[in-house]
Amino acid sequence: MQERYFQKEIETMPAEQMKQLQSEKLVKQVKHVYENVPYYRDLMDKKGVTPDDIKSIEDLHKLPFLSKADLRDAYPYGLLAKPLKDCVRIQSTSGTTGRRVVAFYTQHDVDLWEDCCARAIVAAGGTDEDVCQVAYGYGLFTGGPGLNGGSHKVGCLTLPMSSGFTDRQIQFMTDLNATILCCTPSYAAYIGETLEEKGFKPEDIPLKAGIFGAEPWTEEMRRGIEKTLGIKAYDIYGLTETTGPGVAFECSEQTGMHINEDHFYAEIIDPDTGEVLPEGSKGELVFTSLDKEAFPLLRYRTRDICVLSRKKCSCGRTLIKMAKPMGRSDDMLIIRGVNVFPSQIETVLLNEGYQPNYQIIVDRKGNTDTFDVNVEMTAEHFSDTVSGVTALEKKLAEAMKVMLGINPTVHLVAPKSIVRSEGKAVRVIDKRKLHD
Ligand code: ADP
Numbered sequence: 001m002q003e004r005y006f007q008k009e010i011e012t013m014p015a016e017q018m019k020q021l022q023s024e025k026l027v028k029q030v031k032h033v034y035e036n037v038p039y040y041r042d043l044m045d046k047k048g049v050t051p052d053d054i055k056s057i058e059d060l061h062k063l064p065f066l067s068k069a070d071l072r073d074a075y076p077y078g079l080l081a082k083p084l085k086d087c088v089r090i091q092s093t094s095g096t097t098g099r100r101v102v103a104f105y106t107q108h109d110v111d112l113w114e115d116c117c118a119r120a121i122v123a124a125g126g127t128d129e130d131v132c133q134v135a136y137g138y139g140l141f142t143g144g145p146g147l148n149g150g151s152h153k154v155g156c157l158t159l160p161m162s163s164g165f166t167d168r169q170i171q172f173m174t175d176l177n178a179t180i181l182c183c184t185p186s187y188a189a190y191i192g193e194t195l196e197e198k199g200f201k202p203e204d205i206p207l208k209a210g211i212f213g214a215e216p217w218t219e220e221m222r223r224g225i226e227k228t229l230g231i232k233a234y235d236i237y238g239l240t241e242t243t244g245p246g247v248a249f250e251c252s253e254q255t256g257m258h259i260n261e262d263h264f265y266a267e268i269i270d271p272d273t274g275e276v277l278p279e280g281s282k283g284e285l286v287f288t289s290l291d292k293e294a295f296p297l298l299r300y301r302t303r304d305i306c307v308l309s310r311k312k313c314s315c316g317r318t319l320i321k322m323a324k325p326m327g328r329s330d331d332m333l334i335i336r337g338v339n340v341f342p343s344q345i346e347t348v349l350l351n352e353g354y355q356p357n358y359q360i361i362v363d364r365k366g367n368t369d370t371f372d373v374n375v376e377m378t379a380e381h382f383s384d385t386v387s388g389v390t391a392l393e394k395k396l397a398e399a400m401k402v403m404l405g406i407n408p409t410v411h412l413v414a415p416k417s418i419v420r421s422e423g424k425a426v427r428v429i430d431k432r433k434l435h436d
Pocket residue numbers: 092093094095096097142212213214215216217235236237238239240241302304324325326327328
């Protein structure tokens with residue numbers, strides 16, 4: 001298939017030219033922020049940096065970082081860089097890890113965000129012939145509004161479903177021949193499971209592609225969803241603080257997501273020292289918004305851990321790529337001194353033939369952490385003897401021990417007993433926090 005682009009000139013721009021464009025935008029942006037955001041001006045003054053010190057993208061490292069704590073501190077208007085009368089939209093984070101933060105958009109900001117989502121849809125094969133079912137939540141959450149806007153820009157027939165009401169999702173999908181599904185990967189898995197129960201085979205489902213993001217998901221989960229729905233599943237990444245989904249998106253190669261670096265400049269830093277790390281190093285992702293007007297964060301620490309790569313991509317895009325972030329630094333659990341990411345558990349489950357329906361429960365008894373994983377039994381594994389179930393639980397616990405280095409207690413629970421997610425899945429219940 002001939003590769004298509006939404007904004008070819010930008011998406012395939014030679015690296016040197018991109019750097020030039022980024023530098024020009026950065027110089028302007030730093031002035032704009034310094035003049036209009038006293039909160040950030042104070043941070044720059046404390047660091048002894050002025051806008052005159054920033055002459056190109058090479059000088060970016062001189063600027064101070066912003067963190068989620070700053071956003072909470074400055075809530076609601078402290079980081080706003082435009083008069084409210086120039087703003088047309090507010091969105092808010094999902095509050096996965098604490099108090100929500102709000103972001104502001106001018107019409108220009110909404111436009112560039114929707115362009116980013118449109119690039120993602122086109123990269124997933126979308127055209128004006130497609131019917132795009134948006135099953136991300138609408139409202140304050142950025143998923144629905146972002147993909148909705150992108151879908152309009154591409155000219156798809158847009159089904160603004162929002163999340164939930166799964167029977168209705170399926171009815172509209174099949175009656176109106178939806179070809180592209182946009183939602184969280186956990187909701188896509190749930191829709192797939194429901195379709196399967198209703199007797200749909202992958203070839204009966206009109207979808208050809210899915211654009212799934214807003215939460216971490218594994219390659220194993222991707223393969224599972226692709227198989228059940230009979231589609232190609234593309235990753236999409238973003239966060240409210242920068243705009244929403246579409247900061248980075250996957251192309252046909254499916255080996256990482258191209259960052260829309262004409263709008264968002266990415267750095268990888270050592271999360272402990274703040275030092276900028278060379279390309280290819282694993283570390284915390286930091287974004288600088290190069291041309292947003294209302295809420296232009298500079299050097300915002302995402303807490304997402306990943307790797308950047310400029311390796312040539314077969315799709316022809318020259319935009320830098322980021323690896324799938326496998327969870328945030330604050331998603332990482334420390335159990336009995338060992339680092340555990342929920343995504344590692346998901347990988348084991350899918351490799352062992354289970355569904356990604358699980359919940360991790362961590363608690364503390366005396367001075368020792370307890371570590372339990374509830375996993376749904378599947379029809380293939382079903383055993384009607386207690387010893388049969390115990391043997392399965394033991395086998396899973398052993399596979400997890402090999403992956404993690406510590407031993408969980410696995411409980412196989414009844415199918416459908418773990419609550420399904422229509423948005424971001426809640427995988428971890430850490431009861432230790434309640435005792436502190
Ligand atoms: P919250 O921080 O409250 O969840 P957002 O809805 O803005 O608010 O979520 C942004 C976060 O979601 C990102 O920082 C990242 O951790 C996660 N995320 C988004 N897309 C992806 C993706 N494709 N893969 C992994 N994580 C993702």
